[in-house]
Amino acid sequence: MPTPPRPSPSAEKPSSWRKPVFFGLTVALAAGLLGFVSYRATAPDRPASDTPAATATGPDSGTHRELAELARRDAADKLAQGRADAPVVLVEYADFQCGYCGKFARDTEPELIRKYVKDGTLRIEWRNFPIFGDASEAAARASWAAGRQDRFWAFHRAAYAEGAKEKGFGEERLRELARQAGVKDLDRFTRDAGSAAATEAVGSDRQEAYGIGATSTPSFLVNGRPLAGAQPTAVFTQAIEAAAAEEANVGNAGEPAK
DSSP, X not given: OOOOOOOOTTXXXXXXXXXXXXXHHHHHHHHHHHHHHHHHHHOTTOOTTOOTHHHHTSSOHHHHHHHHTTOOOOTTOTTEESOTTOSEEEEEEEOTTOHHHHHIIIIIHHHHIIIIITTTSEEEEEEEOOOSOHHHHHHHHHHHHHHHTTOHHHHHHHHTSTTTGGGOOOHHHHHHXXXXXXXXXXXXXXXXXXXXXXXXXXHHHHHHHHHTTOOSXXXXXXXXXXXXXXOOHHHHHHHHHHHHHHHTTOSTTOOXXX
16 A cells, blocks of 8 residues: 555645454455555545546455445444435545645535435445544544434534634533534433543544554545545535446446445
């Protein structure tokens, strides 16, 4: 895998990041694939037409189908939206202090929800991937706690609102975000955010991200095909529609949907 270059305005990296943890050959291949996509997404002077979408819909069917199994498809998942049996699952690994994650949340995600989640094509599953220190960790645990009261996505909107990051993610600020999100029991919210269960849930998400080779935020899987960075909406549209076509067995690959 090439040495990661300096980030471009499509992805953010922590000031120091750990190496991925590999679980067998499949995950090692996945790490290399996502690392390459991240490199392509952040490489300097990349032509406008040379987007990661080509890689996201490439022929690596064995690896991407293994990665597709990371989609939990749990109808009770508080950090997901869309039908559990949707043909396409977008898994997002993100940090609440990541400016480009906020850009995706404000500029692209609402359009994907309107166009694909509401018609049953797409499911979005969030993974907390705090890589920018203690404040990121606290915000991740707080988002999980908001989810315990069915307010994760409202908290997500409040935390990614324009200018929200600049106000920080201290304890009182997180309670204020929870209040804005409509969390009714703020004392329970505080307890949940500080619980061992929150730490375990966030740690599991982060380990999954490192395990597939993610080193920057936001990173995505679209039915197991990697996409890195806050790419233009058209890139996500292309990846989602290609994945939906493949699942319907009318894609260019000509392979039976599995």
